[in-house]
Amino acid sequence: MSSTRPKSARSPSRSSTALLLVALAATVAVAVLGSIAVWGLYGSAYADQSSGAPAAFAGSAQPLRVGLARSPGGPGEWITFARVFAQMQRDLKRPVVIRYVLSSEDQTHLFQRGQIDVALMSTLAYMDEQAAGRVTLIGTPVVLGEPMDAMFVVVRDDSKARRIEDLRGKRFAVSQDLAGVSFVYWLLKKRGENPDGFFSATPTDVQDENLKKVAKGEVDGTSVRRSALAAWPEGTFRIIERSPELGMPPIVASKSLDEATVDQVRQSLLHAAARGVIPVGSVVTGFRAANDSEYDFARVLDATDRRLEQKAFGSAHQ
Numbered sequence: 001m002s003s004t005r006p007k008s009a010r011s012p013s014r015s016s017t018a019l020l021l022v023a024l025a026a027t028v029a030v031a032v033l034g035s036i037a038v039w040g041l042y043g044s045a046y047a048d049q050s051s052g053a054p055a056a057f058a059g060s061a062q063p064l065r066v067g068l069a070r071s072p073g074g075p076g077e078w079i080t081f082a083r084v085f086a087q088m089q090r091d092l093k094r095p096v097v098i099r100y101v102l103s104s105e106d107q108t109h110l111f112q113r114g115q116i117d118v119a120l121m122s123t124l125a126y127m128d129e130q131a132a133g134r135v136t137l138i139g140t141p142v143v144l145g146e147p148m149d150a151m152f153v154v155v156r157d158d159s160k161a162r163r164i165e166d167l168r169g170k171r172f173a174v175s176q177d178l179a180g181v182s183f184v185y186w187l188l189k190k191r192g193e194n195p196d197g198f199f200s201a202t203p204t205d206v207q208d209e210n211l212k213k214v215a216k217g218e219v220d221g222t223s224v225r226r227s228a229l230a231a232w233p234e235g236t237f238r239i240i241e242r243s244p245e246l247g248m249p250p251i252v253a254s255k256s257l258d259e260a261t262v263d264q265v266r267q268s269l270l271h272a273a274a275r276g277v278i279p280v281g282s283v284v285t286g287f288r289a290a291n292d293s294e295y296d297f298a299r300v301l302d303a304t305d306r307r308l309e310q311k312a313f314g315s316a317h318q
Contacts, residue, residue, distance in 0.1 A: 061095065062094065063094065063097045064088075064089075064096045065115065065117045065118070066096060066098045066117070066119065066120075067098075067099050067116035067121075068081055068101070068107075069100075069103055069107045069120070070103075070104065072141050072143050072227035072283065073143065073228075073230050073283035073284060077231075079279065081098070081120065081284075083277050083278070083279065084268075084272045086277075087275060088265060088268040091267070091268040099115075099116060104125050107125070108129070111134075112129075114256065117256075118251065118252070118253050118257070120249060121135075122177075123247070124298075124302065126250050126295070127298060130252075130292065133255065134254065136252060136255060137252055138251045138252055138253055138265055138266050138290075139266055139270065139287050139290050140247055140249070140290040141248050141251075141286075142273075142286040142287060142288055143226065143230050143284060144230050144285060146226060147248075147288055148248065148294065150226045150246065151179045151183040151223060151243035152224055152226060152229060153167075153184070153187070153240050154211075154214065154221060154224060154229065154237040154240065155167070155237065155238055155240055156237060156238070159220065163240055164184075164187060164191070164221075164240065167220055168199075169200050170199060170220035171199065171203070171218075171219040172184075172199040172202055172219060172220060172221050173210035173213050173219045173222040174202050174203075174210070174222065174223065175204065176204055178302065179223055179228070180204075180207070180210075180223055182304050183243055184223050186301055207222075207228040210224065214237065215232075215236055215237070221240075227248060227283075243297065246294060246296075247290055247295050250290055269287040270287055270289065273285060
C-alpha cells in the first residue's frame with residue numbers, strides 16, 4: 001500500500017448494485033479491471049444505474065461511504081474488500097458505497113472534504129489524520145495470518161547478498177514512502193553507513209513495481225512492506241533485512257461518524273473471516289482491533305530528515 005501524503009483529489013463516478021454501491025475513481029485501465037472484478041463477483045446482481053440505492057435500503061438510510069486505494073496484497077485483493085463491505089452492508093442494514101481511488105493522496109482529499117466516512121488508509125495518511133484529530137482507529141487487516149506488518153529488504157532468491165552492505169554499489173529500487181527511502185535511510189544510518197551514493201542507482205516506483213524489477217533482474221534489491229510481499233510466491237525473493245514490527249495499513253473512521261456506527265463497522269470486520277466472507281486464496285485472512293501505539297516505529301521513520309532522504313535516494317533514477 002502506497003504511503004505518501006496528499007497532493008491532489010479526483011471525484012469518482014458511481015454505479016449501483018443490489019449488494020453494494022461501487023464507485024471507481026482511477027485511470028481508465030484501473031477502472032476497467034475493477035469493473036471486471038466486481039462484475040465477476042456480483043454478476044446479474046447489478047441494478048440499473050437510474051434505479052438509485054438497492055430497493056431494500058431505498059429511502060431508509062444514508063449510505064456509509066468507504067474509501068479504498070491500494071490494499072495489502074495488491075489490486076487482486078480489492079474483491080476481498082468488496083465482499084467484506086457487502087457483508088457489512090447487511091450487518092448495518094444500510095447501503096455501503098465503496099470508492100476505489102487511484103492513490104492514497106486522492107483518498108485523503110476525499111476524506112478531508114467529508115466525502116468518505118470509513119477508509120483503508122495508508123500509514124502516513126493515518127498518522128497525519130490522527131495527529132489532526134480527524135480519525136478513529138477501527139482495526140487492521142490480517143495478512144496471511146500475520147497481525148502486524150514490517151519492512152523488508154529483499155533480493156532475488158538466487159542472489160549472493162546476505163545483508164544490505166552486500167548491495168553497496170548495486171542498483172536498488174526504492175519507493176518514496178516509509179517502506180522505501182525512510183526505512184533504507186534509517187537502516188543504513190543505524191549501520192553507520194553514509195546513504196548518499198551507497199547504491200549505484202536508485203530507480204523509484206511503487207512497491208509492487210519494484211518487486212517486479214527485482215524478480216526480472218533489472219535491479220539487485222528493494223525494500224517493501226510484508227503486506228506487499230504477501231502476494232508473491234514463496235521462493236521468488238529472499239529477505240536479508242527486516243525492521244521492527246508496526247501496524248498494518250489501518251481502517252479508520254471519520255470523527256464525524258457516530259460511535260454506535262463505528263462499533264458496528266468494527267464488529268462486522270472482526271467477524272468477517274468466521275462468516276466465510278473472505279475468498280479462499282486471499283492474502284487478507286481476517287481483521288483485528290488495533291492500537292495507535294502499533295505505529296510508533298512508523299513515527300520514528302517519519303521523523304527522519306526528508307531532505308537527506310531525497311539527497312540520498314532521489315537524485316538517481318536511471
